[in-house]
Structures are given as structure tokens and as C-alpha cells.
Amino acid sequence: MIYMESAVLEFSATFLIWLLYGGLFVLWFFGKKINREQVIYALVAGFLAWSVAQAIKMLFPTLRPFMVNNEPVGVLITPLGSAFPSAHTAMAFSLAVTMFLLDGKIGWIYLSVAAFIGIARILANVHYPIDIVGGALIGTLVAIVVGKTKFFGLIRKR
DSSP states (O other), X not given: OHHHHHHHHHHHHHTTHHHHHHXXXXXXXXXSSSOHHHHHHHXXXXXXXXXXXXXXXXXXXXXXXXXXXXXXXXTXXXXXXXXXXXXXXXXXXXXXXXXXXXXXXXXXXXXXXXXXXXXXXXXXXXXXHHHHHHHHHHHHHHHHHHHXXXXXXXXXXX
């Protein structure tokens, strides 16, 4: 049972973000409420959030929990670099907030998955809670700023 819990945790901490991107793929081809231009907006917001998180990591390197407490991380998890802020969480929240701004129903699903990703990253021993909060703030702010700037004039809430 512990192995199964560990596998689910590792999957959630490492690969669940791809479920969010898969949802964008589905919306690209089959979306009725959200059009292709809006999917591009979400992808740009995700890339920018990841870039901001990576820049902060380079400027202010911090150790990850497993480096401090000498506890192992799962075999699927290969964290590299600084802990703060969580780039996974920044990307997840940028996608989630973007989806929320475009369609509340889809947005709540994305926000739930983004929160779960952040929690899984803490439980997997690769981030502290402050890393997750920092990533969530970055992702949220990037999504809002990209939306407010009317990125390429593509933001059209239906």
C-alpha cells in the first residue's frame, strides 16, 4: 500500500502538470467556449511563469527539503536547482488562473489540479510550503498581467 501511495505521490508531483497541458490540447481541437487563441494565451502565460520562476531561482538559490533533511525522494522525481519558487506550481497556477479568467467551470478544475500539484511537491519532499506559495503567486500574477495587457489582442472571454 505504501508503494502505491508513493507512486501516486511521485506521479502527481512530477507528471500531473502534463494533464493540464493535455487539457489545453483537447481545448485546442475540441473546445467550444475556449478558442485556439485563448489556448495560446494560456501557453504563453505558462512559459512566462516558468521563466520568471527560473530567473528567481538563479538569483536566490535555496536548498530543497530533501537536501537539508537527507530524506530520499522518489525515483520519478529528479529535482534540479533551487527550491524557491516552485516552477511546477508557477506553471500550473498560470494555466489555472488563465482558464479561470476564460471559463470559470474549467478554471475551477484547473485550480484544483494546480493546488494538488503544489501539495504533492511538498509531500514528495522537494519543496517547502513557501516555495509553493511563491510559485502560485508568480503564476497568478503572470496570468493576470498577460490577460490585462490583452496579449496580442487574443483575450476574448465568451
